[in-house]
Amino acid sequence: MPTPEEQATGARDLGALDGLVSDCRACPRLVAWREEVGRVKRRSFADWDYWSRPVPGFGPHDASMLLVGLAPAAHGGNRTGRMFTGDRSGDVLVAALHELGLANQATSERRDDGLRLHDVRFTAPVHCAPPDNKPTPTERDTCRPWLVRELELMRPTLRSLVVLGAFGWQAVMPALAQAGWQLPRPLPRFGHGVRVDLAAADPDRPGLAVFGCYHVSQQNTFTGRLTPAMLRDVLARAHAVATEGAATRGEAG
Numbered sequence: 086m087p088t089p090e091e092q093a094t095g096a097r098d099l100g101a102l103d104g105l106v107s108d109c110r111a112c113p114r115l116v117a118w119r120e121e122v123g124r125v126k127r128r129s130f131a132d133w134d135y136w137s138r139p140v141p142g143f144g145p146h147d148a149s150m151l152l153v154g155l156a157p158a159a160h161g162g163n164r165t166g167r168m169f170t171g172d173r174s175g176d177v178l179v180a181a182l183h184e185l186g187l188a189n190q191a192t193s194e195r196r197d198d199g200l201r202l203h204d205v206r207f208t209a210p211v212h213c214a215p216p217d218n219k220p221t222p223t224e225r226d227t228c229r230p231w232l233v234r235e236l237e238l239m240r241p242t243l244r245s246l247v248v249l250g251a252f253g254w255q256a257v258m259p260a261l262a263q264a265g266w267q268l269p270r271p272l273p274r275f276g277h278g279v280r281v282d283l284a285a286a287d288p289d290r291p292g293l294a295v296f297g298c299y300h301v302s303q304q305n306t307f308t309g310r311l312t313p314a315m316l317r318d319v320l321a322r323a324h325a326v327a328t329e330g331a332a333t334r335g336e337a338g
């Protein structure tokens with residue numbers, strides 16, 4: 086079986102990449118877990134036929150903004166087959182995007198619910214649900230080629246990135262470097278509302294504004310650590326940069 090790197094490199098567009106990701110079995114522990122969760126199920130989803138496969142990115146291929154989470158939730162994306170779909174995290178995120186005009190509806194319940202994103206795409210550094218929402222460093226690194234290729238394929242239009250949580254922040258930085266952006270040294274630290282502008286390694290290409298945002302997990306939204314207003318604010322700032330082409334080269338703010 087070809088490695089994720091060998092397969093991702095050969096993907097000529099995001100449609101092909103999404104198809105290849107969905108068939109990946111490179112991480113034995115995660116393959117076993119995602120399938121086990123789909124067999125055992127949660128009682129409230131007993132009538133569901135769980136997806137139980139890697140969950141690919143979702144959203145328009147020419148989006149100017151990308152949201153990077155952590156990994157699919159066991160009974161959310163791993164059940165429905167779509168990122169941020171079928172759990173409270175997705176509800177919170179999609180409601181915020183809808184308020185900003187970046188989604189056609191405020192809910193995200195199942196793959197065939199008609200949700201369409203406008204100018205924004207979802208992805209994750211790890212495409213399979215991990216036990217306890219904790220992928221190992223090896224699993225994160227094994228999955229990285231998929232993210233690198235997604236970033237490369239989106240590069241013509243991509244102008245801003247919102248990273249949800251510290252895990253995603255640490256995972257996305259090396260992927261950004263591999264996909265053609267320059268990282269400042271020392272590496273910027275994650276924080277809610279932090280913005281870092283990355284220059285492209287190729288000076289003829291545009292830069293990328295990277296924003297940090299607390300993850301939309303229940304742990305954060307139920308406790309008020311992340312409020313809907315805080316989430317909307319970061320998303321609005323990131324989309325304004327994306328649409329105005331305001332990312333400047335090499336500045337941090």
Ligand code: SF4
Pocket residue numbers: 089106109110111112115116139211212213224227228229
């Ligand atoms: S986490 Fe990524 S690399 Fe590992 S099996 Fe899933 S899709 Fe493949």
